[in-house]
Amino acid sequence: MTDSAFACRLPLSRLGAALALLLAGASAGAGVTDQDIANDAQTPGDVLSWGMGLQGQRYSPLTRINADTVKDLVPAWSFSYGGEKQRGQEAQPLIYNGKIFVTASYSRLFAVDAHTGAKLWQYDHRLPDGILPCCDVVNRGAALYDNLVIFSTLDAQLVALDQDTGKVVWKEKLDDYKEGYSNTAAPIIVKGKVITGVSGGEFGVVGRVDARDAKTGKLVWTRPVLEGYMGYMVKDGQKVENGVTGTPGTSWAGDMWKTGGGATWLGGYYDAETNLVFIGTGNPAPWNSHLRPGDNLYTASTLAIDPDTGTIKWHYQSTPNDSWDFDGVNEFVSFDLKKDGKVIKAGAKADRNGYFYVLDRTNGQLISASPFVTKQTWTSGIDPKTGRPIETGNRPGDPTKAADGKKGESVFAVPGFLGAKNWMPMAYNRDTGLFYVPANEWGMDIWNEPIAYKKGAAYLGAGFTIKPLYEDYIGALRAVDPATGKIVWEYKNPAPLWGGVLTTAGNLVFTGTPEGFLKAFDARTGKEVWKFQTGSGVVGCPVTWEMDGEQYIAVPSGWGGAVPLWGGEVAKRVNYLNQGGSLWVFKLHKA
Amino acid sequence: MKRTLLWGALCALAVTSAWGADLAQVREKGVLRVAVYKDFPPYSYAENGRYTGLDVELARALAERLGVALALEPITASDESVQDDLRNGVWKGHYLGWGGADVMLHVPVDPALQAEVRQVALFGPYYREHLAVARRTDALPTLDSLDAFRHTRVGVEFRTLGDQLLLSAAGGAYIPQVVHFRSATQACAAFRAGEVPALLAQRGEVEQCVGTARDGIAVAPLPAAQAERLGWDVGMAVKADDEALRGALAEALAGLRRDGTLAAVLARYHLGAELIASAGGG
Numbered sequence: 018m019t020d021s022a023f024a025c026r027l028p029l030s031r032l033g034a035a036l037a038l039l040l041a042g043a044s045a046g047a048g049v050t051d052q053d054i055a056n057d058a059q060t061p062g063d064v065l066s067w068g069m070g071l072q073g074q075r076y077s078p079l080t081r082i083n084a085d086t087v088k089d090l091v092p093a094w095s096f097s098y099g100g101e102k103q104r105g106q107e108a109q110p111l112i113y114n115g116k117i118f119v120t121a122s123y124s125r126l127f128a129v130d131a132h133t134g135a136k137l138w139q140y141d142h143r144l145p146d147g148i149l150p151c152c153d154v155v156n157r158g159a160a161l162y163d164n165l166v167i168f169s170t171l172d173a174q175l176v177a178l179d180q181d182t183g184k185v186v187w188k189e190k191l192d193d194y195k196e197g198y199s200n201t202a203a204p205i206i207v208k209g210k211v212i213t214g215v216s217g218g219e220f221g222v223v224g225r226v227d228a229r230d231a232k233t234g235k236l237v238w239t240r241p242v243l244e245g246y247m248g249y250m251v252k253d254g255q256k257v258e259n260g261v262t263g264t265p266g267t268s269w270a271g272d273m274w275k276t277g278g279g280a281t282w283l284g285g286y287y288d289a290e291t292n293l294v295f296i297g298t299g300n301p302a303p304w305n306s307h308l309r310p311g312d313n314l315y316t317a318s319t320l321a322i323d324p325d326t327g328t329i330k331w332h333y334q335s336t337p338n339d340s341w342d343f344d345g346v347n348e349f350v351s352f353d354l355k356k357d358g359k360v361i362k363a364g365a366k367a368d369r370n371g372y373f374y375v376l377d378r379t380n381g382q383l384i385s386a387s388p389f390v391t392k393q394t395w396t397s398g399i400d401p402k403t404g405r406p407i408e409t410g411n412r413p414g415d416p417t418k419a420a421d422g423k424k425g426e427s428v429f430a431v432p433g434f435l436g437a438k439n440w441m442p443m444a445y446n447r448d449t450g451l452f453y454v455p456a457n458e459w460g461m462d463i464w465n466e467p468i469a470y471k472k473g474a475a476y477l478g479a480g481f482t483i484k485p486l487y488e489d490y491i492g493a494l495r496a497v498d499p500a501t502g503k504i505v506w507e508y509k510n511p512a513p514l515w516g517g518v519l520t521t522a523g524n525l526v527f528t529g530t531p532e533g534f535l536k537a538f539d540a541r542t543g544k545e546v547w548k549f550q551t552g553s554g555v556v557g558c559p560v561t562w563e564m565d566g567e568q569y570i571a572v573p574s575g576w577g578g579a580v581p582l583w584g585g586e587v588a589k590r591v592n593y594l595n596q597g598g599s600l601w602v603f604k605l606h607k608a
Numbered sequence: 609m610k611r612t613l614l615w616g617a618l619c620a621l622a623v624t625s626a627w628g629a630d631l632a633q634v635r636e637k638g639v640l641r642v643a644v645y646k647d648f649p650p651y652s653y654a655e656n657g658r659y660t661g662l663d664v665e666l667a668r669a670l671a672e673r674l675g676v677a678l679a680l681e682p683i684t685a686s687d688e689s690v691q692d693d694l695r696n697g698v699w700k701g702h703y704l705g706w707g708g709a710d711v712m713l714h715v716p717v718d719p720a721l722q723a724e725v726r727q728v729a730l731f732g733p734y735y736r737e738h739l740a741v742a743r744r745t746d747a748l749p750t751l752d753s754l755d756a757f758r759h760t761r762v763g764v765e766f767r768t769l770g771d772q773l774l775l776s777a778a779g780g781a782y783i784p785q786v787v788h789f790r791s792a793t794q795a796c797a798a799f800r801a802g803e804v805p806a807l808l809a810q811r812g813e814v815e816q817c818v819g820t821a822r823d824g825i826a827v828a829p830l831p832a833a834q835a836e837r838l839g840w841d842v843g844m845a846v847k848a849d850d851e852a853l854r855g856a857l858a859e860a861l862a863g864l865r866r867d868g869t870l871a872a873v874l875a876r877y878h879l880g881a882e883l884i885a886s887a888g889g890g
Contacts, residue, residue: 473685
């Protein structure tokens with residue numbers, strides 16, 4: 018991009034901000050509309066949706082804070098979540114009508130005055146005994162609609178609160194927490210419907226996408242993601258059959274599909290141009306791939322779903338018959354790919370399995386797949402014709418074969434089970450044309466254990482441990498050119514990266530580190546241009562908006578998530594980090 | 609798979625915060641807090657609003673021998689490993705506030721497991737568990753090998769040892785006949801309703817399912833080469849440094865063996881005295 022493009026963006030963004038302020042002023046009390054959400058990426062006066070716009074680019078047209086002025090970025094205020102409930106703070110804040118809505122660990126939600134940082138209200142979801150969250154008690158954010166702020170809870174409920182009072186307006190059960198269901202992802206609102214997935218442990222959770230009326234919480238449609246399950250629509254208050262998912266009996270043996278996993282635990286994004294919701298699915302179950310021959314559709318896939326009917330329009334499976342815990346949940350970000358003089362309606366996904374996929378988002382056809390980490394052992398590449406991985410045979414052994422009572426041979430596989438990229442969302446900058454991908458360099462040793470125990474009973478399990486690949490870093494923020502798959506620059510971080518990314522027209526990329534810093538990088542060169550120590554690890558998602566003529570940045574701070582739950586070599590790199598729970602807001606210092 | 613070590617790693621890093629109630633504290637409070645699994649018939653489960661089962665009866669008998677009241681702490685099983693349950697049930701408690709009892713029952717007493725979980729002492733085996741098959745003899749007159757399940761449907765609780773053995777045997781040849789259920793109770797209901805002619809589960813689960821209605825039904829150990837070796841001793845766990853409590857419980861259990869209480873408890877669940885674990889383990 019040229020300087021002139023840079024310069025002419027400035028008045029535009031001011032116009033946008035003025036418009037947004039005008040709208041906010043005029044619509045105070047009117048609430049968030051579908052049109053507001055559709056325009057979210059273009060209105061810098063607010064942040065209304067997960068992904069800062071439903072396409073999920075996490076790009077802001079704001080330029081007041083830029084590579085030159087960022088040195089004057091200072092805290093405006095900080096807000097403590099309080100209590101003993103610290104743990105991982107992975108949320109993306111939302112900004113509307115002078116309020117910030119941010120979710121926190123243990124299914125809490127705070128409304129804070131965006132100007133002063135004063136607490137307006139707090140909602141503490143009452144969690145039942147007996148929930149066993151698999152991977153820390155995080156929450157990734159809320160959705161705004163009308164006068165509601167809607168979020169999911171660890172006990173698998175969807176709760177809609179009044180934005181002004183924090184009182185519950187409606188509450189719906191997504192599923193039974195006693196069966197292992199939970200939900201930690203941010204919902205999205207598409208044309209008046211709140212779209213959610215489900216999360217949970219390996220224990221029998223079946224991945225699913227639901228649409229509910231955002232104003233009432235009533236179910237509109239539900240789409241299981243495993244081949245063989247029936248989808249449903251609600252018509253006149255009755256659940257009616259809406260077609261079976263996939264073609265039963267083609268990619269699973271026996272009745273293995275019934276309990277086949279595929280949790281949709283990261284939620285989805287939406288593209289209005291194609292009218293598709295893009296949502297990823299988790300790994301198949303049980304994790305021992307030898308027990309479930311077949312591709313195991315639609316696990317470890319990206320699904321494109323019609324938000325009006327809940328039908329699957331296309332799918333792309335990144336890891337067929339997954340054996341490495343390569344969930345396919347990662348976000349699929351819509352963007353216009355400029356390649357060979359053409360503009361292609363594309364989407365990109367940085368998968369747990371180490372590949373950066375670019376697909377035609379109208380039909381799911383593979384355009385390119387290139388590694389975004391330095392090493393992977395499970396495949397020698399992705400076949401451009403079939404879109405399937407070319408496997409190397411680096412699969413962990415079958416634990417049931419260790420029934421001779423001996424510890425099996427250890428297999429080293431890369432990426433490790435926490436993935437080349439985990440949940441933390443990447444960003445796409447329309448000016449640089451680059452994706453900014455928070456990656457991690459690690460592998461895993463896996464071996465068969467002679468005997469393990471579960472619920473007091475013998476079990477044939479595997480032991481495994483995650484290992485860094487390099488002495489000096491695990492995390493790497495990488496700028497990936499989607500047209501070539503090349504890595505344009507990288508920033509290496511000692512601890513694993515676990516936070517979301519934000520990029521702006523001010524030629525900046527923001528992301529947090531477990532070491533406690535929020536950092537800013539030059540979007541074109543990767544040069545670190547600013548950092549601030551927040552007091553605890555930053556694993557949340559930064560956002561930016563404009564208010565009263567000033568640009569603000571907000572990010573949650575609070576170390577946690579799945580990484581500190583693991584031992585081995587990685588633990589040694591992170592076990593000195595302290596927990597926390599606060600929201601930091603920054604703006605430019607005025608001399 | 610990701611979660612097998614999960615939390616376990618956390619515990620390895622953490623220091624036991626509460627040096628829990630040892631024997632003196634148990635006696636002082638007059639209460640023995642016993643962790644048992646939730647929804648785990650016939651060992652520990654709610655019936656008519658009251659907790660009952662083999663483990664629960666044993667817990668009551670142990671508390672009686674110690675001369676204290678019993679407080680049950682039913683815990684939710686981790687879907688990953690017993691190590692998680694031991695942390696939640698005994699040595700640390702769950703971070704949402706439950707668990708952390710004086711003693712936990714239905715814990716495998718196995719030196720390999722003990723070597724992995726140093727925060728607890730595994731001891732006092734009271735029951736020898738193994739896999740068994742109940743079958744309708746008209747559908748399946750004999751059961752000499754697993755090969756019967758090439759052609760005969762068999763119900764099993766998913767993600768259990770029995771499930772793993774069926775799925776992995778003979779290169780996956782039995783998979784089409786394996787009918788999965790979310791619990792042994794549901795598998796049992798399908799067997800009793802005649803939906804599946806065979807049921808594979810833990811011996812205690814199979815015996816309770818069959819109960820006294822044994823006409824046309826046979827129960828036998830799983831006919832697999834490794835099944836015999838895959839039996840395991842079920843016992844209890846206390847915090848590693850609760851030595852006095854451990855001693856008192858071991859002595860109480862020995863008393864229940866001697867006076868026939870243990871055999872009587874097992875018999876109420878259709879389990880013969882030959883299934884009492886030999887003393888000495890742990």
